[in-house]
Amino acid sequence: MTNLYIGIVLVLFIAVLAGFWQLQKRHIKFSTRVFIALGSGVVFGAVIQLIFGAGSEVATGSIDWINIVGNGYVNFLQMLIMPLIFVSIVGAFTKIEGSKDLGKISFTVLATLLGTTAIAAFIGVMSVMVFNLDGAEFVQGTAETARIEELNVTQEQVVDLSIPEQILAFIPVNFFADLADSRSTSTIAVVIFSAFVGVAYLGVNRKDQEAGEFFAKIIESLYAIVMRIVTLVLRLTPYGIFALMTKALATSDFNALLNLGKFVIASYAALIVMFLIHMLILMGVKVNPIQYIKKTFTVLSFAFTARSSAGALPLNIETQTKTLGVDQASANFSGTFGLSIGQNGCAGIYPAMLAAIVAPTVGVDVFSPAYILTILAVVTISSFGVAGVGGGATFAALIVLGALDLPVAIVGLVISVEPLIDMGRTLLNVNDSMIAGIISSKRIKSFDDKILNDDSAIIKSDI
Secondary structure, eight states, rough: OOHHHHHHHHHHHHHHHHHHHHHHTTTHHHHHHHHHHHHHHHHHHHHHHHHHHHTTTHHHHHHHHHHHHHHHHHHHHHHHHHHHHHHHHHHHHOOOHHHHHHHHHHHHHHHHHHHHHHHHHHHHHHHHHTTOOOTTTOOOOOHHHHHHHHHHHHHHHTTTTHHHHHHHHHHHHHHHHHHTTOOHHHHHHHHHHHHHHHHHHHHHHHHHHHHHHHHHHHHHHHHHHOOOOOHEEEEEEEOOOOOOOOHHSOOOHHHHHHHTHHHHHHHHHHHHHHHHHHHHHHHHOOOOOOHHHHHHHHHHHHHHHOOOTTTTTTHHHHHIIIIIOOHHHHHHHHHTTTTSOIIIIIIIIHHHHHHHHHGGTTOOTTTTTTHHHHHHHHHHHTTTTTSSSSHHHHHHHHHHHHHHTTTSSHHHHTGGGHHHHHHHHHHHHHHHHHHHHHHHHTTTTTTOHHHHHHHTTTSTTTO
């Protein structure tokens, strides 16, 4: 009977996918299709959970097949990340009018990403205080014990690296190996190499304009090709989101959610507060938050569902330039830098919360002003190089807890609700990178308010 039930689930799944195909043929708006996919995934996954149970053979067997669509879509997006980073960064240099704008863009983007990360860390600590989680103890089961053992091994590798060695790890040794994402710091290494190529282009263009123009045309052609591939992959978004959301709901451990409910609520409270701070920042630069949310719903929905800042990069850049009015250079810099620097959710709120929770267990007064400042400094500095894919938050937490000489077991104890919290964290990460792009574009006076206020300026329905 198990195979029969799996077959019925898959037939229904395929029928829903066929429905999305029909919506696309009718040229229903892309954002509408994404919203429908998100809701459908929630309902379909919840039904599987309620009827068969999260750990049942039917649920497990069905999800194995459903993962072909969901994980396959994420893999396609990740396939684009390194080429897109390279052409985006280098292409940004070809569009910059002089080195003055280059300095303003890079400084503004970095300052925004790091500044908001420090604020996010503070919000995380305050959330622990408000919900009385300092010194809290969580249930340790078999899965948590196994995870803690894995983390101890991983932390040994992190601890073995001094801060100077960690900085050296950012520098690319073999660009082609980093293009293959062969190490944890490959993303930032590709960003650094691409920046070198861009700076070299500016130097060549000043001395030999003909050679500079030729190179710029090559990059422009490469960018057009990569973005065309992006468009082809983005057409799969409703299918991917439906599959990913189905998996998330069908496999969620609701018992673990009850056990760690207070931690989940505190985490989302911090994420929501930080999101509202983002909206206040937008108001400060004279951008309507409501209009902004309308324009960014699609990319934020994807980030929430897929739990991958890197996977959201294509939609991130497309959204900034085509629906928000951000110039190409600022969008490319903020989108790519935001993959590995200053992620508000994964590298800001999360490690700060864990540090604040566990510090009292070793006799530290976590709420003393001096210790709070120490957490903020360590979190902000450690936010460099956090990969924009699943697991980045764990890596950031290990670095912060290790730097503060705190036990890492807390990271393993919350593993059962990690996917649920990671959805909100990823959304916040992507949102922060777009905020940085808007602020940069505003500063160099290249922001196009007409695009932001044009309701027809959306991700095209034929995607």
